[in-house]
Amino acid sequence: MQLELSLSRPTHVHPSPRVLQVAAMFGLGVDESKQLQIIAPTTLELRGRSIVFITGPSGGGKSSLLALIAAAAQSHPDEASVISFGSLPALPDLPLVDALAQPDDGDDINPALRLLSIVGLADAFVMLRKPSELSEGQRYRLQLAHALALAQQCAAPLCIILADEFGATLDRITAKVIARQLRKWISRSPVPICFIAATTHDDLLEPLEPDVLIEKGLGTAMEVVDRRLCESASMKAQVQPC
Numbered sequence: 001m002q003l004e005l006s007l008s009r010p011t012h013v014h015p016s017p018r019v020l021q022v023a024a025m026f027g028l029g030v031d032e033s034k035q036l037q038i039i040a041p042t043t044l045e046l047r048g049r050s051i052v053f054i055t056g057p058s059g060g061g062k063s064s065l066l067a068l069i070a071a072a073a074q075s076h077p078d079e080a081s082v083i084s085f086g087s088l089p090a091l092p093d094l095p096l097v098d099a100l101a102q103p104d105d106g107d108d109i110n111p112a113l114r115l116l117s118i119v120g121l122a123d124a125f126v127m128l129r130k131p132s133e134l135s136e137g138q139r140y141r142l143q144l145a146h147a148l149a150l151a152q153q154c155a156a157p158l159c160i161i162l163a164d165e166f167g168a169t170l171d172r173i174t175a176k177v178i179a180r181q182l183r184k185w186i187s188r189s190p191v192p193i194c195f196i197a198a199t200t201h202d203d204l205l206e207p208l209e210p211d212v213l214i215e216k217g218l219g220t221a222m223e224v225v226d227r228r229l230c231e232s233a234s235m236k237a238q239v240q241p242c
Contacts, residue, residue, distance in 0.1 A: 001046050001079045001158055003072040007039035007064060038064055040220045044212070046073070046080070048158055048192020050228075051183060053210035055202045060216045062198040066162050069196060073160050081156035083147050085163050091146060093130045096121060099142075100149050111152075115145040118181045120174060140169045141178065148185070151193050159193045166197035167204055179207035 013019055013030045023030045038061050046052070054062050073080045091099045100112040116122045119141035126134075131142060144163070151159045167175035186195050197208065205213070213225045 001073070001076065003044045003046065003069060004041070005039055005044055005065070005068050005072060006041040007068050008035045008037045010034070011036045037220045039068055040222060042222065042224060044069065044214075044224065045226070046158065046160060046194045046196075047211070047228075048194060049187055049189055050194050050211040051186055051208055052194065052196040052212040052214065053205060053208055054196065054198040054214045054216055055200065055205070056216035057218060058200055060218050060221075062200075062216050063164050065214070065216055065222075066164050066196065066198050069160075070162055077156075079156070080158040080160050081154050083150050083154075083159065083161045085143055085147060085161075088143060088146055088150070091131050091142070093132050095128045095130060096142065097127050099131060100145060102149060102153060111149075115148055118148065118185050119145045119178055120181075121145065137170050137174070144178070144182070151189075152191055154191055154193075157192065159191055161193060161195045163195070163197045166199045167201060168199055172201070172203060175201065175204060176207045179204045183207065183209050 011034050013023075015023075015030045019030055022028075044052075054065060056062055070082050070084060073082050093099070096116060097109055097112045100115055102111060105111050113122060113127075116127055121127065121138060121141055126138065131139065134142060147161050147163070151161055167179065170178070182195065186193055197204070197210075211226070211228050213227060215223045215225075217223075
């Protein structure tokens with residue numbers, strides 16, 4: 001699906017004595033409201049079995065971009081379903097192998113084991129713990145497994161998973177291992193999932209192997225590179241990919 005993205009907000013500064021002093025120092029005017037452009041007009045194409053990686057400095061607007069993508073996708077419920085890390089339903093406080101069980105699983109433990117293996121929670125003692133007994137990093141990994149479990153039940157033509165601050169609470173080695181596991185799972189998923197991860201940690205670029213890379217800088221600075229198109233053009237023209 002194609003999303004047309006653009007975001008601006010009105011801004012107005014109350015002219016207090018201190019504000020006026022700062023404005024005078026830098027030659028700024030504070031008497032008019034202005035439109036602050038956060039996301040310049042951009043077309044973003046989302047496909048199944050793909051990963052979109054949003055990176056850039058803190059305060060650059062990565063979270064705003066994720067929220068904008070979510071709102072745009074939710075306006076087309078016949079085309080896509082959106083799962084956001086920030087709004088997952090609470091899991092029952094049961095051992096992880098039971099908490100992740102889906103209605104169709106019955107007594108089959110394998111679906112839950114596969115998900116727990118992807119996120120590095122397949123240790124026997126960990127699988128028997130409850131969500132409330134996990135560390136912060138383990139709870140984040142369980143959240144990822146939960147999102148993947150919900151995505152497997154998705155009936156829409158495209159299932160979009162949004163993960164803000166992806167891997168931020170994990171040590172870097174664990175984050176890279178999980179990112180690589182996630183890349184393999186997304187590529188082979190029977191359900192058309194588009195996983196969108198946003199983080200300042202650009203060390204996850206290599207293990208995630210994103211199909212689309214978005215570098216969101218400060219202000220309106222943003223670069224979108226669809227690596228699928230780059231590779232296709234490279235193969236046809238026999239030149240180096242982007």
